Amino acid sequence: MAPTVVHGIMHPNMSIIGIPLARELLGEDYLPEFVILLSFLCIVLSGLMVVNHQRYAATQSPPLRTVVNIFKTPILLGAILGMLFSLLPFQFPPLAENLFSMFEGVCGPLALMALGGSFSFQSLTIKPVVFACLGRLVLVPAAVLSLAILFKINGEQTLLLMLVFICPTALLCQMLSESVSGDP
Numbered sequence: 001m002a003p004t005v006v007h008g009i010m011h012p013n014m015s016i017i018g019i020p021l022a023r024e025l026l027g028e029d030y031l032p033e034f035v036i037l038l039s040f041l042c043i044v045l046s047g048l049m050v051v052n053h054q055r056y057a058a059t060q061s062p063p064l065r066t067v068v069n070i071f072k073t074p075i076l077l078g079a080i081l082g083m084l085f086s087l088l089p090f091q092f093p094p095l096a097e098n099l100f101s102m103f104e105g106v107c108g109p110l111a112l113m114a115l116g117g118s119f120s121f122q123s124l125t126i127k128p129v130v131f132a133c134l135g136r137l138v139l140v141p142a143a144v145l146s147l148a149i150l151f152k153i154n155g156e157q158t159l160l161l162m163l164v165f166i167c168p169t170a171l172l173c174q175m176l177s178e179s180v181s182g183d184p
């Protein structure tokens with residue numbers, strides 16, 4: 001249960017919730033900075049979460065298998081594909097852009113439906129859920145805000161950091177937990 005609690009505390013839903021919030025609160029000027037921060041954190045957090053889950057998995061994987069599993073995570077694959085597509089010397093036609101935008105709006109609700117369909121109240125243990133929620137929604141934001149004040153980070157950058165670390169836990173946590181350590 002420990003890897004799932006750590007994952008629930010540390011892996012925010014920053015893309016789906018954070019980007020619209022950043023756009024609304026800070027405008028388009030800070031959006032590139034926020035997207036760069038998200039890209040970096042997606043890669044780092046995805047890798048750390050796979051290592052976290054594999055450390056507690058029933059069967060220990062060799063280090064090479066852990067590296068392979070890191071590169072197989074959907075978030076990291078999406079980040080790599082996004083970076084590769086952004087380097088292409090052409091743009092997608094407007095029809096394709098509109099199609100991608102429609103999928104963007106559907107992904108969140110579909111993930112919630114998949115999560116709801118796999119949720120079981122019989123196996124729910126309240127204590128880890130409460131601990132993960134308190135950690136994600138109270139302790140992490142308090143620590144990030146304290147560090148921002150300690151290091152005298154300006155208001156806009158502090159808001160960008162808070163937008164990343166106040167987002168609720170990503171829906172992907174349940175799926176990754178189930179596939180890597182078997183503890184959704």
